[in-house]
Amino acid sequence: MEFDVFLEKFAMCFDEKPAGTLTYNTDYHDLDGWSSMTELDLIYMLDSDYGITVKVDDIRDSKSIGTLFEIIKKRVGV
């Protein structure tokens, strides 16, 4: 499971691409455009593209895109 691919899919969950460069350490909760709708799009993306039902708390408690990526990577098992 590649971080770059995950990052691209993650960015597409936003209605408008967030300003600046998204990285492994970006705290997505602080990004302009992060909203309850983005959360839903992220849940759907993880379900449809990675086949997992994410725990909503994992999205809310993760401090960065990288932290969430590691959780998802572990769940996917590759």
Place this chain on the structure above:
Amino acid sequence: MKNAFVTAVEYYLPPSVYSNDDIARDFPEWPADKIFGKVGIRERHIAGNDECASDLAVQAAEILFRKHPEIDRNSIDFLIFCSQSPDYFLPSSSCLIQDRLGLPVSCGAVDINLGCSGYVYALSLAASLVKSSVARNVLLLTGETYSKFLSSSDKSNRSLFGDAGSATLVSPEGKYRIGAFAFGTDGSKARSLIVQSGGSRHKEPYGDSAKDFLFMDGAEIFSFTLDRIPQLVQETLSRNDMQKKDIDLFVFHQANTYILECLRKKIGIEKEKFYVCLEQTGNTVSNSIPIALAEAFSSGLMTGNVLLAGFGVGLSWAGTVLS
């Protein structure tokens, strides 16, 4: 054992409308076209200040009796009222409705407190009563006024929920045979969709809008829906010895088009077979499936096998097939 059939379905919407333009006026950061784009709803009907869920259900029942003169109200021997907005803590609203509709005093009457899964649950009870010859003509009413649970500042939920009432007659003869049911409950997630004050657990208001009005954790509900409802569809098909290809029309609880479209894609249902009917009503909780059925009946779409799936507050879910 006898069969049970859905004989007739009608519904009632209160006249007052809360449109996307009204929402955009109240919440300028939430433009009308964006609301429609996200949730697929243009307007919601809102009960009057003195109008209860039972009033909407009574109106729906009167429409049913008026449009179907062959149905004699004296032949109703059981009344089920599904609502989470009773007139009083006691007596049951169904007892009041029995009198208001002039149903025989020999008629049984019960309330069921369920939301978005409620219609399918109530249908299962109505079908069981008919199949076991406990009752012959079951009048199944739903009525809901979630608008009264919503904070005036809650733009998300005010964009979604509308009020309505519905009436369904379940009998031993009719057009649409009620098949086998699948059910599910997960009370561990009850707090994802809840009104915390006003009941016996906490009668007085908390003074906190998140607790005194309807609270919905949209992400938790969405996650539950994506996880459970495909399984519910599979289980419902399996209990009816059917496969997905045997279903001619899927009628799910009309939550909003975002959830419905994600579910449709995940389950792999063709658009033509997936009924969406909430543009003029919003999410009407336990009324959404009977409203969709009534519209599908009148549009001539009710042919072959129709799979119903209700899901939501509880958390609770249920499915069946009408044939």
